[in-house]
Amino acid sequence: xxxxxxxxxxxxxxxxxxxxxxxxxxxxxxxxxxxxxxxxxxxxxxxxxxxxxxxxxxxxxxxxxxxxxxxxxxxxxxxxxxxxxxxxxxxxxxxxxxxxxxxxxxxxxxxxxxxxxxxxxxxxxxxxxxxxxxxxxxxxxxxxxxxxxxxxxxxxxxxxxxxxxxxxxxxxxxxxxxxxxxxxxxxxxxxxxxxxxxxxxxxxxxxxxxxxxxxxxxxxxxxxxxxxxxxxxxxxxxxxxxxxxxxxxxxxxxxxxxxxxxxxxxxxxxxxxxxxxxxxxxxxxxxxxxx
Amino acid sequence: xxxxxxxxxxxxxxxxxxxxxxxxxxxxxxxxxxxxxxxxxxxxxxxxxxxxxxxxxxxxxxxxxxxxxxxxxxxxxxxxxxxxxxxxxxxxxxxxxxxxxxxxxxxxxxxxxxxxxxxxxxxxxxxxxxxxxxxxxxxxxxxxxxxxxxxxxxxxxxxxxxxxxxxxxxxxxxxxxxxxxxxxxxxxxxxxxxxxxxxxxxxxxxxxxxxxxxxxxxxxxxxxxxxxxxxxxxxxxxxxxxxxxxxxx
Numbered sequence: 052x053x054x055x056x057x058x059x060x061x062x063x064x065x066x067x068x069x070x071x072x073x074x075x076x077x078x079x080x081x082x083x084x085x086x087x088x089x090x091x092x093x094x095x096x097x098x099x100x101x102x103x104x105x106x107x108x109x110x111x112x113x114x115x116x117x118x119x120x121x122x123x124x125x126x127x128x129x130x131x132x133x134x135x136x137x138x139x140x141x142x143x144x145x146x147x148x149x150x151x152x153x154x155x156x157x158x159x160x161x162x163x164x165x166x167x168x169x170x171x172x173x174x175x176x177x178x179x180x181x182x183x184x185x186x187x188x189x190x191x192x193x194x195x196x197x198x199x200x201x202x203x204x205x206x207x208x209x210x211x212x213x214x215x216x217x218x219x220x221x222x223x224x225x226x227x228x229x230x231x232x233x234x235x236x237x238x239x240x241x242x243x244x245x246x247x248x249x250x251x252x253x254x255x256x257x258x259x260x261x262x263x264x265x266x267x268x269x270x271x272x273x274x275x276x277x278x279x280x281x282x283x284x285x286x287x288x289x290x291x292x293x294x295x296x297x298x299x300x301x302x303x304x305x306x307x308x309x310x311x312x313x314x315x316x317x318x319x320x321x322x323x324x325x326x327x328x329x330x331x332x333x334x335x336x337x338x339x340x341x342x
Numbered sequence: 343x344x345x346x347x348x349x350x351x352x353x354x355x356x357x358x359x360x361x362x363x364x365x366x367x368x369x370x371x372x373x374x375x376x377x378x379x380x381x382x383x384x385x386x387x388x389x390x391x392x393x394x395x396x397x398x399x400x401x402x403x404x405x406x407x408x409x410x411x412x413x414x415x416x417x418x419x420x421x422x423x424x425x426x427x428x429x430x431x432x433x434x435x436x437x438x439x440x441x442x443x444x445x446x447x448x449x450x451x452x453x454x455x456x457x458x459x460x461x462x463x464x465x466x467x468x469x470x471x472x473x474x475x476x477x478x479x480x481x482x483x484x485x486x487x488x489x490x491x492x493x494x495x496x497x498x499x500x501x502x503x504x505x506x507x508x509x510x511x512x513x514x515x516x517x518x519x520x521x522x523x524x525x526x527x528x529x530x531x532x533x534x535x536x537x538x539x540x541x542x543x544x545x546x547x548x549x550x551x552x553x554x555x556x557x558x559x560x561x562x563x564x565x566x567x568x569x570x571x572x573x574x575x576x577x578x579x580x581x582x583x584x585x586x587x588x589x590x591x
Contacts, residue, residue: 244396246451251450
């Protein structure tokens with residue numbers, strides 16, 4: 052016991068060989084690589100830019116896609132549509148995160164009495180994961196409101212979002228399941244030996260570890276959904292893509308699409324960077340554990 | 343003698359078609375420490391896992407204080423409260439701090455309040471010199487420290503019997519001593535234990551009886567000094583000879 056504790060104390064410094072002397076660089080050696088990078092990159096991009104902007108059709112492209120006045124005019128409408136996209140995205144994320152875990156639990160339950168839940172989960176995942184998202188959006192977004200069921204909303208936006216939630220829940224539950232299966236068997240044995248029930252074992256031991264294992268994969272799905280919410284335009288929901296389309300139909304100018312594109316990029320690029328950062332941190336954590 | 347704490351009666355178990363426990367009889371009395379030795383695959387670990395129902399068995403009976411372990415009177419958690427087990431690989435919950443690892447079973451299984459469970463934990467951890475690590479996560483501890491936490495976790499529900507399954511086999515040599523000291527302390531306090539181990543010197547120190555298993559049968563059973571220095575069965579002799587050659591006795 053005491054030997055372990057003593058090992059953590061700072062050992063006395065021994066006068067050993069000296070570390071190598073750091074070489075002093077001349078200003079040229081120090082700054083030349085940076086300068087070469089900057090100049091060569093600027094040169095390549097400059098040439099490309101020059102070729103594009105001197106092309107015969109460039110003024111037409113500029114007018115059709117990068118018309119600043121048209122962009123300014125379409126921005127309020129496209130932006131309000133974009134807020135619809137992001138609202139659907141955030142709400143869907145929460146619902147999918149919860150439903151995905153439920154389906155994953157159904158699928159990993161054991162015992163004969165859980166068979167109906169297991170079979171339901173398998174059929175659900177096969178059907179929803181195998182159907183193109185756009186078909187789901189059309190089916191639900193146009194189909195369900197057409198039924199005119201009393202007491203149920205006929206909002207296409209709502210039912211289109213439901214379609215996205217159902218489709219992404221199937222993917223998400225498979226991600227969760229891979230996380231559940233990656234938890235070592237010893238964890239189940241330990242929980243069982245302590246007297247935890249099957250449900251308590253899942254709740255207190257398996258799921259927390261499983262979720263932590265799959266957070267990078269879940270974030271990747273979140274980025275994918277962030278763009279897929281634009282599919283709602285096919286059922287006429289007034290989201291960013293649809294608003295841009297309306298503007299273009301009125302003015303025969305495509306700059307509104309560029310506005311929508313830029314808005315999406317402003318949201319998706321930071322999200323993707325964040326995902327990369329979390330993934331990297333996660334890998335470092337695993338690496339440390341194995342050392 | 344009185345009723346044994348643990349009575350194993352004609353226990354037989356198969357994994358598929360493979361016979362892993364072959365008509366095992368063994369009685370363990372209160373305050374007694376029994377060490378199980380034998381080669382890998384001889385059935386030692388499976389025997390321990392049968393006792394607290396981690397794995398089912400095919401034939402025979404195991405009784406705790408005279409009551410069969412599958413008796414309805416134990417309820418869902420009664421058996422687990424009275425029999426603790428510690429594994430070779432510690433199997434601590436990596437996402438929970440030491441104190442939460444230790445208090446999980448008392449709180450969630452045995453209905454002890456959070457405050458009460460946490461009030462008792464430092465005392466338990468203190469017995470094993472681990473109180474300063476209560477707020478740490480398992481991965482911040484050495485293997486020896488993790489194994490001591492695992493022992494505290496198994497002791498938290500106040501079990502009558504503690505099962506130890508090769509608890510030092512995964513440890514670096516310099517960390518083994520600390521864990522073995524803890525087990526010696528438990529013996530001094532009168533804990534009834536069944537220990538699967540490859541540490542023959544430790545078995546000689548701590549055991550009241552040593553059982554040698556081969557191919558799922560207890561071939562020889564004797565006080566440690568007798569079994570280790572004067573084995574009767576040729577298989578036991580062969581096994582101990584190999585251990586001596588490996589420099590482990």
